[in-house]
Amino acid sequence: MKVIEEEIKIPKGYKAAAVSAGIKKENRLDMALIFSESPCVTAGTYTTNVVKAAPVLWDKEITASDTKARAIVVNSGVANACTGKEGMLYCEDTAKTLSEKFNILPKEVLVASTGVxxxxxxxxxxxxxxxxxxxxxxxxxxxxxxxxxxxxxxxxLPKKACVTLEIGGKEVTITGMCKGSGMIHPNMCTMLSFIITDLAISKNLLQKALSKNVDDTYNMISVDGDTSTNDTVLLLANGKAQNPEITEENEDYKAFEEALNYINETLAKKIASDGEGATALFEMTVKNAATKKDAKILSKSVITSNLTKAAIFGHDANWGRIICALGYSGVDFDPEVIDLYFESKAGKIDILKNGNATSYSEETATKILSEPYVKAVADMKNGKESATAWGCDLTYEYVKINADYRS
Incomplete structure (x- = not known):
């Protein structure tokens, strides 16, 4: 797998466009279109919020069927959520408007919205x-x-990721873009992610790979604990790379899974680091937990703790807040055996050893916590499972942004 660090590469057969349609103020870009020359097998994951936006319902029906999609139409500024039957009709009308341009079916057009x-x-x-x-x-x-x-x-800032890899003797490209800054607490934020590839793969394996991967990437981030009505991840594969179609969980499938994980983890971390008002990406790893589920619950409990997030903003090694968040997570563990340390580009510092504070330097700890990417690691000494979650600090600016969101 080769990571494309600078300018992204476009998978074969895809085109894109964007425009300022006047939905937002100040003539900002507010509509995007991704189109494939040939039909794409599709996969999707969506918000678990009981209140689901009309585009979520529209796309879920398409990705759950055998329909092959050709396009994604996205608007920002208006979420088309809590809009009743009229909102659903507008999804159909949007799809129909585009479908008539290419002589395709409306159900071959996926739609997405984000905003108020x-x-x-x-x-x-x-x-x-x-x-x-x-x-x-x-x-x-x-x-x-x-x-x-x-x-x-x-x-x-815009968020993108791209990799290339060889599958079946053919170069395959996977490129993703996403948006998300506030109302981020996926359970599959307002979060939208669109991933396109020229890989040839069966629909069921495409969906299996995405569903599995989302649990370890997007579902392990949080900005503010609010699960959006519009969360959508769409994955399209048009087969233009002409590799032998992946129809079983072989080595080619594993290579694709690894590449997809890189794309989604990279995008997820970019969302967390760009949380509204954020000044730091905060990563929490829990290792040696009794089960994978426990590790996920524990790590996510810490990055969703407002007190911990505020401490990260203040560059304060207030480890008691992390222990507290671990303790109310609902997972049973022995607090007398935990080790905890912080690290960043500025170095690493042990904070706890066997549940007791070390004689660490507050000055050194503050220096480490002053970096834009801060990590904390807790060793539970209770098993062999690990998990990592990503969040951000809680700043004054977060309140200001959300107090003024509609004005």
């Missing part, structure tokens, strides 16, 4: 945006860069 909940889509602007984007579709990196910006809401 409760407002109806301005369909005149949506349709006008589609009219403008279709002629601008290009298989160029610059177009995908614009698309990644168009799906943003309170994000401060």
């Amino acid at each position: 909940i409760g407002a109806q889509l301005p369909m005149d602007k949506i349709k006008s945006g589609i009219e403008k984007m279709v002629p601008d579709l290009k298989e160029e990196v610059s177009n995908f860069e614009l698309a990644s910006k168009a799906i943003m809401t309170t994000d401060t």
